Structure formats: C-alpha cells, structure tokens
Amino acid sequence: xxxxxxxxxxxxxxxxxxxxxxxxxxxxxxxxxxxxxxxxxxxxxxxxxxxxxxxxxxxxxxxxxxxxxxxxxxxxxxxxxxxxxxxxxxxxxxxxxxxxxxxxxxxxxxxxxxxxxxxxxxxxxxxxxxxxxxxxxxxxxxxxxxxxxxxxxxxxxxxxxxxxxxxxxxxxxxxxxxxxxxxxxxxxxxxxxxxxxxxxxxxxxxxxxxxxxxxxxxxxxxxxxxxxxxxxxxxxxxxxxxxxxxxxxxxxxxxxxxxxxxxxxxxxxxxxxxxxxxxxxxxxxxxxxxxxxxxxx
Amino acid sequence: xxxxxxxxxxxxxxxxxxxxxxxxxxxxxxxxxxxxxxxxxxxxxxxxxxxxxxxxxxxxxxxxxxxxxxxxxxxxxxxxxxxxxxxxxxxxxxxxxxxxxxxxxxxxxxxxxxxxxxxxxxxxxxxxxxxxxxxxxxxxxxxxxxxxxxxxxxxxxxxxxxxxxxxxxxxxxxxxxxxxxxxxxxxxx
Numbered sequence: 001x002x003x004x005x006x007x008x009x010x011x012x013x014x015x016x017x018x019x020x021x022x023x024x025x026x027x028x029x030x031x032x033x034x035x036x037x038x039x040x041x042x043x044x045x046x047x048x049x050x051x052x053x054x055x056x057x058x059x060x061x062x063x064x065x066x067x068x069x070x071x072x073x074x075x076x077x078x079x080x081x082x083x084x085x086x087x088x089x090x091x092x093x094x095x096x097x098x099x100x101x102x103x104x105x106x107x108x109x110x111x112x113x114x115x116x117x118x119x120x121x122x123x124x125x126x127x128x129x130x131x132x133x134x135x136x137x138x139x140x141x142x143x144x145x146x147x148x149x150x151x152x153x154x155x156x157x158x159x160x161x162x163x164x165x166x167x168x169x170x171x172x173x174x175x176x177x178x179x180x181x182x183x184x185x186x187x188x189x190x191x192x193x194x195x196x197x198x199x200x201x202x203x204x205x206x207x208x209x210x211x212x213x214x215x216x217x218x219x220x221x222x223x224x225x226x227x228x229x230x231x232x233x234x235x236x237x238x239x240x241x242x243x244x245x246x247x248x249x250x251x252x253x254x255x256x257x258x259x260x261x262x263x264x265x266x267x268x269x270x271x272x273x274x275x276x277x278x279x280x281x282x283x284x285x286x287x288x289x290x291x292x293x294x295x296x297x
Numbered sequence: 298x299x300x301x302x303x304x305x306x307x308x309x310x311x312x313x314x315x316x317x318x319x320x321x322x323x324x325x326x327x328x329x330x331x332x333x334x335x336x337x338x339x340x341x342x343x344x345x346x347x348x349x350x351x352x353x354x355x356x357x358x359x360x361x362x363x364x365x366x367x368x369x370x371x372x373x374x375x376x377x378x379x380x381x382x383x384x385x386x387x388x389x390x391x392x393x394x395x396x397x398x399x400x401x402x403x404x405x406x407x408x409x410x411x412x413x414x415x416x417x418x419x420x421x422x423x424x425x426x427x428x429x430x431x432x433x434x435x436x437x438x439x440x441x442x443x444x445x446x447x448x449x450x451x452x453x454x455x456x457x458x459x460x461x462x463x464x465x466x467x468x469x470x471x472x473x474x475x476x477x478x479x480x481x482x483x484x485x486x
Contacts, residue, residue, distance in 0.1 A: 009434050009435040009437065012472065013467055014437055014466045014467070038433075038474045038475050040433040040474055041429045041433065041434045041435050043426075043429065044425070045422070046422035046426050047426065048400055049400060049403050049422050050404060050422055050423070051404065051426070052327055052328065052401075052404065054426075054483060054484060057486075058480070061480065061483065100486075104486075105479065106479065150381075150382040150383060151382075151383070154382065154386070154387045156387060190380050192380055193380045193381065193382070194380070194381075194421070195418070197421060197444060197454075198444070199350075199378065199415070200454070202350055205350075273464075274464040274465060274466060276460060276464075
C-alpha cells in the first residue's frame with residue numbers, strides 16, 4: 001500500500017507526536033507514505049472563512065501534485081483531510097471552477113486521486129487484521145473515550161466516512177488493540193477548534209464539557225484523531241476544571257500512538273515525553289513503565 | 298480569564314429598519330445556499346457548540362438573512378464565533394448548509410468593510426493567510442507571536458507557549474516551500 005502523504009503544518013510542530021507515530025505505525029504495517037513534494041498549507045479554517053476560491057485552490061495544488069505521483073492522498077490532520085476532501089468533491093462536481101483553478105497550477109487535478117484520513121486508512125478491515133496480528137502487548141486496562149471531533153466526520157455527504165452521529169471506527173481500532181473504549185456522549189462534539197488561540201474561553205467551556213463527560217463514563221484517557229482537539233484538550237483542561245470545580249486531569253493520546261504502543265513499535269514511547277499532560281497515570285493503568293517527561297512541566 | 302462569554306443579545310432591527318433583499322442573493326452567489334429553504338426548526342441552534350456565546354442564534358442568522366436584515370448579520374459576533382464544526386449542515390432537515398452561509402456572510406462582511414465585533418478572530422485568520430501567501434505554510438511560532446502582537450494579548454498562554462517551545466513543538470526556522478510564487482498566485486483571483 002502506497003499513499004501520497006500530506007502531513008500539513010501542525011504535524012511538524014505542535015502535533016509532532018501525531019506525525020512521528022503515524023510514520024512509525026505506517027512503517028510497521030507495511031504502508032508506504034510518500035510525502036507530497038513541496039506541499040503547501042491546505043488553508044485550514046482561515047481560507048474557507050475568508051475566501052471561497054482560495055479554500056479550494058490551496059488544496060487543489062496538493063491534489064494536482066498527488067495526481068502526478070499517481071497516488072491517493074492520506075492526511076492525518078482532521079482539518080487538512082476535511083479541506084482536501086471538500087476540495088476534491090467540489091472540483092469533481094464543478095468543471096468551471098476546476099478549469100479556473102487548474103489554469104493557475106502547473107500540476108493539474110482532474111479527479112484521478114482521492115483523499116483519505118489516517119483514521120480511515122488505519123481502520124480498514126485489512127489493516128486492522130494486520131494490527132491484530134502484530135500486537136505484542138494488548139492495552140488491557142485502558143479505558144479510552146474515543147473522541148472523533150468534527151472534521152473527520154462532517155458533513156457526511158462530502159466525506160462519506162463512518163457514521164457522523166454514531167461513529168465506530170476508532171472504537172473498533174481500540175478494541176482490537178485490547179483497550180475497553182467507553183460509551184459516552186461527546187464522541188463527536190466540537191472542542192472549539194481554532195478558538196484555542198483567539199477566543200480561548202469558548203474552548204475552555206467545550207473542553208470542560210467533553211472531559212467531564214469522559215470522566216463521568218469511566219474513561220482513564222481520551223484518544224483523539226485531530227491535532228487541534230489534542231492541543232485544546234491538553235492545554236485547557238486545567239482551566240476548565242477550575243471553572244467547573246472538578247478535577248479534569250485526563251491524559252490524551254493520538255490514536256496512532258496507541259496503535260504503536262500495543263504493537264510495541266520502537267520509538268513510539270518517545271512521543272509521550274512531549275505531551276503537555278502527563279500520560280503516566282494511563283500507562284500505569286495498563287501496567288507499562290512510566291515515561292520521563294522531556295521537560296519538567 | 299473571564300468566564301463571561303455570553304454576549305448580550307442584540308435587539309433585532311425594528312420593522313422600520315431598512316432591509317436589503319439582495320442580501321440573500323449575495324449569499325447564494327458565494328456559496329450556492331438558498332436561505333429561503335429554512336423553516337426555523339431550530340435544529341442548528343440546538344446542536345451548535347458555540348451558540349451559547351453568540352449574540353444572534355444560528356437559526357436567527359438565517360431568519361435575518363431571509364428578511365434582508367443584512368447588517369444585523371454582518372455586524373454580529375455570531376458569524377465570527379462559528380467554529381465551522383458542520384453540525385448544523387449535517388442535521389438540517391431542509392438540507393441547508395448553514396456552515397457555508399456563515400462562510401459567505403464572513404466574506405461579505407470583510408468585502409463590505411463592516412465593523413467586526415470579534416476583531417481578534419478575524420486578525421488570526423488574516424495572519425494565517427498572510428503566512429501562507431508568504432511561506433506556502435504556516436509557521437506556528439511566528440504566527441503565535443505576530444497574532445499576540447496584533448491583538449495586544451501578550452501574556453495569556455505564555456507559560457504554555459514556553460512549555461511547547463521547550464518540548465520542541467514550536468520550531469524556530471519557518472519552513473518555506475520552493476514554489477511560493479505558485480501559491481502566491483492563488484491569492485489573486
């Protein structure tokens with residue numbers, strides 16, 4: 001299996017653990033990720049908020065390069081996936097827009113390749129079978145709240161992945177690696193996304209709702225599929241707890257980190273050192289050695 | 298940090314306020330959505346994660362657009378506090394993508410130079426786009442620094458920022474793509 005790999009801006013910085021664990025797990029499963037050469041930012045939230053054509057043309061450039069590579073695209077970041085897939089669908093359905101945008105691109109997109117999320121790629125039945133066969137130490141004792149967030153699932157008409165209201169793909173993956181995902185009510189509720197920087201009060205409120213519900217349903221960690229969700233859940237849980245008068249301390253993982261942990265892929269544990277919230281309580285619950293933080297928090 | 302995020306509900310325009318029947322057409326021209334399809338069931342507002350913080354509820358945005366109260370929409374906080382979560386578009390029984398209507402309203406508001414009640418939100422988006430047109434990618438450390446400077450919000454999150462920097466999450470060197478000219482070209486249209 002080979003894919004054109006679109007890391008996006010955050011996987012090399014604030015979400016470096018997601019990037020690192022995706023690479024390691026893909027390699028362990030025999031999935032080749034070929035980075036799209038000279039890829040540009042997908043435009044994320046800002047482009048579609050301010051400029052419709054730009055929100056399609058920025059992804060289109062990347063799609064054109066991937067088409068030249070002859071490979072379908074995999075984008076781990078939920079926002080990148082959503083923007084690239086939305087652009088794919090819009091370009092496929094609107095010839096005039098496609099022609100207008102392609103006129104500005106050296107590598108044109110004619111719809112020959114499609115976009116998938118990392119969650120989608122790692123949870124196909126074939127890949128899950130491979131994961132199952134490669135498990136060294138199941139994550140029994142781990143009770144993750146599977147947190148899908150928004151952009152991997154919605155709008156379902158555009159994305160066509162899993163079930164937007166009652167998703168199960170991540171839960172399935174967690175079961176396969178031996179964890180016991182909990183049943184809870186905030187699987188697909190928004191964390192506040194890009195307001196983390198510009199309007200953090202909104203994120204504090206939403207993160208409080210999410211983490212509180214996870215705790216209420218017995219989770220000992222949250223597993224995410226999005227860099228922004230991860231950052232928000234980690235950064236704002238303390239303030240949310242203070243606001244609500246509850247202890248909302250909760251380790252958060254990227255799903256690829258947990259796949260890697262169960263398969264004992266070398267190098268995965270290093271990712272935990274740079275988490276903003278200490279993961280050792282969760283590692284302890286599954287009988288794993290604690291990891292030393294890179295820097296004292 | 299204040300816990301008061303709920304905006305005071307702005308009084309809706311009086312029946313004598315001027316309305317703009319072209320507003321709904323401007324919206325449709327940008328995003329293809331027809332606001333007249335909405336029958337005010339309230340599903341969008343019920344599912345909206347940011348509605349608690351808005352001055353105008355999501356379904357009210359559509360109602361105002363239907364009636365042509367353009368400024369009540371374009372000058373609201375609501376359009377800038379929409380997180381783009383697509384819950385509304387997923388659930389609307391009439392198939393109206395309010396998320397796209399919100400995008401269109403933001404674009405019209407900027408195009409028509411309307412006063413922006415959430416200037417910091419707009420500034421962040423503009424800074425991100427400026428970075429993309431310059432580097433081809435977003436450099437998170439300079440984005441954060443420049444955003445803090447422009448919004449004059451220097452000190453909140455400084456501790457978390459330092460933590461992130463020390464954990465290697467905020468690279469010092471911006472990565473720039475080679476074909477920056479092609480990306481810059483996409484901004485002119």
